[in-house]
Amino acid sequence: MSRPIRALIDASALAHNLRTLKLQNPDKLCMAVVKADAYGHRLNWVLPGLEGADALAILELNKATELRRSGWKKPIVLLEGCFNAEEFRIALEHRLDWVIHNRAQLDQVINLPPQSLAIYKPRVFLKLNTGMNRLGFTPAQAPTAIVDLEQWRLAHACPVPVLMTHFANADLPDGQDNGLSPQLQHQSLMALKPESWMSSLGNSAAALNWPALAGDVFRPGIAVYGASPGPRSASDYGLQAVMSLHTEVIALQHVQAGERVGYGSRWLAPQASTIAVIACGYADGYPRHAPDGTPVMIQGQLGRLAGRVSMDMMTVDVTGLSQVTVGSPVELWGKSLPVDEVAGHAGTISYELLCAVAPRVPFRKS
Numbered sequence: 001m002s003r004p005i006r007a008l009i010d011a012s013a014l015a016h017n018l019r020t021l022k023l024q025n026p027d028k029l030c031m032a033v034v035k036a037d038a039y040g041h042r043l044n045w046v047l048p049g050l051e052g053a054d055a056l057a058i059l060e061l062n063k064a065t066e067l068r069r070s071g072w073k074k075p076i077v078l079l080e081g082c083f084n085a086e087e088f089r090i091a092l093e094h095r096l097d098w099v100i101h102n103r104a105q106l107d108q109v110i111n112l113p114p115q116s117l118a119i120y121k122p123r124v125f126l127k128l129n130t131g132m133n134r135l136g137f138t139p140a141q142a143p144t145a146i147v148d149l150e151q152w153r154l155a156h157a158c159p160v161p162v163l164m165t166h167f168a169n170a171d172l173p174d175g176q177d178n179g180l181s182p183q184l185q186h187q188s189l190m191a192l193k194p195e196s197w198m199s200s201l202g203n204s205a206a207a208l209n210w211p212a213l214a215g216d217v218f219r220p221g222i223a224v225y226g227a228s229p230g231p232r233s234a235s236d237y238g239l240q241a242v243m244s245l246h247t248e249v250i251a252l253q254h255v256q257a258g259e260r261v262g263y264g265s266r267w268l269a270p271q272a273s274t275i276a277v278i279a280c281g282y283a284d285g286y287p288r289h290a291p292d293g294t295p296v297m298i299q300g301q302l303g304r305l306a307g308r309v310s311m312d313m314m315t316v317d318v319t320g321l322s323q324v325t326v327g328s329p330v331e332l333w334g335k336s337l338p339v340d341e342v343a344g345h346a347g348t349i350s351y352e353l354l355c356a357v358a359p360r361v362p363f364r365k366s
């Protein structure tokens with residue numbers, strides 16, 4: 001028998017999430033974000049569910065070329081663009097589009113050898129800094145950049161560019177945005193956008209909470225995988241979990257009141273208790289900082305983490321649960337236990353947990 005941990009991937013749930021997002025954003029192009037190996041889900045496992053997407057967005061050039069080799073024919077956009085001349089060459093060869101976020105990148109595009117554009121005419125996304133202050137042209141720099149890019153793309157008959165920005169606060173309840181509202185960012189972009197250009201603003205949070213502000217091309221990531229960007233729950237948004245992280249109970253311990261469990265003897269048994277030892281630890285990607293009480297689904301019932309997560313194992317209080325034995329099935333997160341809930345207990349967000357599933361965890365179709 002092999003170690004029982006595995007990540008089950010449900011590509012049909014992913015297809016459902018795409019349909020849900022598209023229903024709320026009709027008449028827009030849906031560019032599903034598959035960076036970080038599809039938010040930890042592994043590109044090859046989710047690809048069959050992505051057919052409904054109009055385009056894919058990714059950061060890693062090697063993964064983008066892999067997508068082409070896997071047969072993805074629709075557009076692929078490099079979210080941080082190209083970093084040198086060799087990358088531009090590879091991008092054109094693989095028919096990739098890209099984002100530019102500063103003058104140096106724009107100059108590199110303008111100075112591409114014209115014969116290289118005979119291979120492929122890319123669509124360029126120009127990123128605007130509308131107040132998040134991470135990447136992009138400032139509103140002061142943008143008008144010149146827009147004129148220069150427009151001139152270049154007309155000269156080379158490249159497709160209509162896209163003016164793009166990223167929301168800082170589309171995931172928050174109204175009024176908690178520290179003054180940078182999605183409406184304000186949307187206004188800044190629309191004030192600069194040439195009429196003929198397209199717009200791209202919405203991440204998952206905007207696609208679900210502010211569809212009117214999401215632009216012509218929206219870019220959902222986390223919601224595609226069935227987790228919530230906030231503020232509501234994934235099931236409230238009609239999303240279905242794509243990844244379920246499963247394992248099994250590998251030992252049981254019966255402890256007396258006053259005994260302690262695990263490293264640092266953090267957990268104190270308040271009564272005679274049954275502890276299930278399960279095959280998953282921080283080396284599998286489970287957060288070591290998860291506190292006692294973090295939910296774990298065992299044999300279809302809710303157990304609570306009891307003691308510090310170790311490298312290969314976790315200990316769960318299953319006192320009073322029925323029929324828990326060695327070999328009982330465990331779900332760390334997934335269809336019956338939302339990853340958002342586990343992340344909330346661990347003081348992080350679903351994104352971090354999903355992306356952290358370790359290379360040693362085998363993936364399977366669910």
Ligand SMILES: *Cc1c(COP(=O)(O)O)cnc(C)c1O
Nearest residue numbers: 033166203204205219220221222
């Ligand atoms: C990651 C990313 C997204 C997706 O964000 P989610 O919150 O996962 O929907 C959208 N746009 C850009 C530029 C990104 O980098």
